[in-house]
Amino acid sequence: MAAAEFDIPEIKDEIETPKLREGSMAHAKSFLAGKPVQDFMGYPHELGEDWKERAIDKMGDLLGKYRSLKVFLDACVHCGACTDKCHYYLGTSDPKNMPVARQDLMRQVYRRYFTTAGKLFPKLVGAKDLTKDILDDWYSYYHQCSECRRCSVFCPYGIDTAEITMAGREILNHVGMGQKYSNEILGKVQKIGNNLGLPGPALEDTLEGLEEDIEADTGVAVKMPLDVKGAEVLLVTPSADFFSEPHVESLIGYAKVFHAAGISWTLSTHASEAGNFGLFNGNYETMRKVAMRIRDAALELGVKRIVVGECGHAWRVAYSFWNTLTGIGYGGNDPFSIELQKQLDPTYPQPQHICELTNDLIKSGKIKVDPSLNDDLVVTYHDSCNVARASRMGTEPGGQFTIPRELIKSVVNNFHNMADDTIYESTFCCGGGGGLLTDDLMEVRVKGALPRVTALNNVVKEHQVNFMATICAICKAQFTKVLPKYGFDMSMVGGVHQLVSKAIKLD
Amino acid sequence: MSTVTMIYAGMFYIATLLLVVGLGYKIFDYSRTPAPLKIPTTPAPTTQKGVVYRMAKEVVLFESLFKSNKWIWVFGWLFHFGLLLVLARHLRYFTEPVWFWVGIVQPFGKYASIMMVLGLAGLLARRFLVDRVRYISTPSDYLMLVLLLAIGLSGMLMTFVAHTDIVALKAFFMGLMYLDVQPVPMDPILLVHLALVALLMVIFPISKLLHAPGLFFSPTRNQADNPREHRHVAAWAARLDQNN
Secondary structure (H helix, E strand, O other), X not given: OOOOOOOOOXXXXXXXXXXXXXXXXXXXXXXXXXXXXXXXXXXXXXXXOOHHHHHHHHHHHHHHHOHHHHHHHHHOOOOOOOOOOOHHHHHHOOHHHOHHHHHHHHHHHHHHHHOHHHHHOHHHHOOOOOOHHHHHHHHHHOOXXXXXXXXXXXXXXXXXXXXXXXXXXXXXXXXOOOEHHHHHHHHHHHHOOOOOOOOHHHHHHHHHHHHHHHHHHHOOOOOOOEOOOXXXXXXXXXXXXXXXXXXXXHHXXXXXXXXXXXXXXXXXXXXXXOOOOXXXXXOHHHHHHHHHHHHHHHHHHOOOEEEEOOOHHHHHHHHHHXXXXXXXXXXXXXXXXXXXXXXXXXXOOOOEEHHHHHHHHHHOOXXXXXXXXXXXXXXXEOOOHHHHHHOOOOOOOOHHHHHHHHHHHHHOOOEOOOOHHHOHHHOOOOOOOOOOOOHHHHHHHHHHOHHHHHHHHHHHHHHOXXXXXXXXXXXXXXXXHHHHHHOOOHHHEEEHHHHHHHHEOOO | OOHHHHHHHHHHHHHHHHHHHXXXXXXXXXXXXXXOOOOOOXXXXXXXXXXXXXXXXXXXXXXXXXXXXXXXXXXXXXXXXXHHHHXXXXXXXXXXXXXXXXXXXXXXXXXXXXXXXXXXXXXXXXXXXXXXXXHHOOHHHHHHHHHHHHHHHHHHHXXXXXXXXXXXXXXXXXXXXXXXXXXXXXXXXXXXXXXXXXXXHHHHHXXXXXXHHHHHHOXXXXXXXXXXXXXXXXXXHHHHHOXX
């Protein structure tokens, strides 16, 4: 089934807040997961007769487990501060893509079944019985949210729509409406070890091919080790880095950094994926199972450090959740976390972002770079949402903004930021995050990219920017697909380590 | 004792009970519900001290709202800080002798009512005028503002236009506090004012007014950004570690 035709939005000089066009994206519906996929995940694949009870039960269960959900559903006062903050609203004009309206899709049901006011005076407080129409709205609009948290920056109570979307998708899964794209990936990562379903031998072949390419290109035998016991560093990177363009250029960059610094490192077949789509579906157990592969690989290979490649949501899970989920980090005093902690080298942060690692190496002079090798480029940097608003790098708050920029500026001579209200904590999502990077949501993705593309267009006009660096596999895949629709060249997107790769001096 | 006095006395006892018990239950419920994951909206402070500072900026200055929308911020801040001063001024009806600082606040509290009503009027106007806000508004959103406006305006009427017998009013509230009910002054404006306040107290714990305690429990604002240094595990999630 081909996706419906749609008009590409026109890029204006400024990001404009559109007038409401009700229902304009109600038709967007990601493909539903079929039986085998849902079976593997332990979910039904179609609505049973008791779907309504199941949905309400699950909502109650989540309300008891997540303070965020409970507080966020109660606290909203409908002030409207978030209404013009979501890139999907800005790009589609559909009012249900305003963060508060997206939350209200669940809040109306929450109020009806879980609050006194909603039980007594449903009309007054906008409480509604759960119906199939509402469930369909959930499915449609909880798959038009990339869980980027931009709204949570601007909410006076810090309400994060991502938490509501995650809960919504979890409930949908429980009644049999799983999303094909995300759930298939969750199956592959658990069965094979990565989201692309790339088996071990294929991975080995790919890495050997890349080693040959680098040697042909540079004359230096840079290695890409796999499953090497006793290596110092385990590198966990999104599987797109193994063969997607432009991702692979950054993988080559990481390999060159390790080579130049003389750090022994390895990839792992079992943990050949940094991405963790468990985040997107709001299921703690699934997210934990997927993350446990990293712990298992680290223990098995006996590594001293765990470093994460360029991937936005993966860095959120790694930085913010790995310690909680798997004990990768410090401060645990239970046997489960001590087992791993005593193996890891306490002089480094665990896990560490590849940008932290490379930036430190350049600053301390352990690797040499020549930024003039990137003089053909005028570079800007797209802060990926999960890195910007759900993680950190370095020791200071905001290191997630300064460290990648420091690194870029050390390897390129021409750098310009995009407009202030579109970067740092106010950064706009690429439009493809949170489980939306699928062709059946192309209209949502293209329209959702409009604010970022507008900001990019302005630096292109003003500073002749011809390269937008980013540190997220989803951003890279999304932009290479979506930028051409707006008339930009797809090769203008790439990783930060793609720039490092060009500038680094190898011996 | 007149019927009206009995009704008003009963009303305030019940309203206070519902407010305290309802709010107490909600706060208990929020505090017992675990936050299993570290989800501060970053950049976030890395220490608990920093979190207190961040939270103070949210509570006092409405920092996030300021970043977001200057109109809502102006109206919201005028309303809330007008209300705070007005409430402080009202403490004189519940204290004998009147606390020193409550005495100082009196003239400010008097004019703060103007701030409060202006802020509310601005917020109400936005509900009608801004299409995005109109779309998300439920009947209760309008009524809540109307209720607060009616409380503010009836109070201002008594302060600036038709004074009520505040000595008798104070005797009524002191009487309620010491379980020695005194007659409520039979001023229609006052009776309306008091009834609306009692209504507000009753709906506080079952309405969006829960944003007040909610803010303090919001994990995106009250968590320190230190997940690599400290292992954070909720009780229900810790059980999963034991199966490995």
